[in-house]
Amino acid sequence: MPSLPRLSWRLVGAAVLAVALPFTATGCGGGGSGDKLVIGTKFDQPGLGLKNPDGTMSGFDVDVAKYVAKELGYPEDKIEWKESPSGQRENLIQNGQVKYIVATYSITDSRKQKVDFAGPYLVTGQSLLVRADNTDITGAESLQNNKKLCSVSGSTPAQRIKDKYPGVQLQQYDTYSACVEALKNGAIDAVTTDEVILAGYAAQSPGAFKIVGQPFSEERYGIGLKKDDKELCTKITDAVKKMEADGSWKAAFDKNLGPAGITAPAPPALDGC
Structure with missing residues (x-):
């Protein structure tokens, strides 16, 4: 096989590097040095997903997202938060700008045509x-x-x-x-x-x-992720089940939503992926 000129090999190497780089931002194999896990959430919902004046994140959704990240091998300092307004969530997932979204994201049939959900991790109305x-x-x-x-x-x-x-x-x-x-x-x-x-x-x-008044619907919050990524969906589901079983789910609810006068419900049963 004839050898390529040195410049051609450099171009091939650059192309391989360019393809590989996007995956380091949202990979799920465990947080290697420099790797970041990009997670979508709300930045303006106190008690659920809030970006504080000092830049830190707080809320029940944030705590669920962090627990899942930890189970995927990413400590908190390896998380990059991406604001995810309601009307942009499907696009952020489909375009690969986030790995998953935890943002008061109701599971609906129309949304399930575009993205997959792990959950529900919370039921409200x-x-x-x-x-x-x-x-x-x-x-x-x-x-x-x-x-x-x-x-x-x-x-x-x-x-x-x-x-x-x-x-x-x-x-x-x-x-x-x-x-x-x-x-x-x-x-x-x-x-x-x-x-x-x-x-x-x-x-x-x-x-x-x-x-x-009384709640006039049932909303089942799920963790949104790219459609047909069954491996990631299973890992997220297993992480939420563990969070519910070890008491971390209730502790997160009480910490973030208890001050608003809401009593923690029983954790919901999760659907399969």
Whole structure:
């Protein structure tokens, strides 16, 4: 076989290196020196996924994500966090920008056409947040009287309002924190999303808000990952099962959501991959 010129070998070597490099960012074989595991979560949901002023991450979703990472061989200092707004989650997974997402990510049939889920690791329900002095919003039905309701673009709660409560004036923002700010200044009448998310915001501003009515859905949070990656899905599922069994799941719930007045439920049974 004739030998390639030295320059050609250099080009071949560069091409091999270019192909290999993306995998070091999101590999799952264990955290080697320099390797990072890129995980998606929310940055603006207190009690679940929050980027603190000092740059650290906190919340129940963050603790679940870190436990899974540890079981995959990645200590906390090998994690790179990627903000994952509701409307961008499928794209972030499909484009390989994250290895998995733990971000109040409800498992739905339409999403399962695009990504896979390990879980559910938490079950909650859609509810309503209003200002503490509000007396005329008592549940979902009372929104039909031309109330202005805020939720997030691309979210399951927003779609449910469109489908089931067409008489509501639905405002869709990019983040729930923007919705809460609009509620605070009177631009909208209520915010809707899952109860655990609303509880986090209520706890962050004591006395300013209250949750009203009963939850009117069942949301099953899953860990989103690339479709048909059965090996990773199985590893994540095994990690969450271990977290539930050794008490770490309840400890994380109590630490992050207990201050909002929510009692930890029994951990949900996980579906197979």
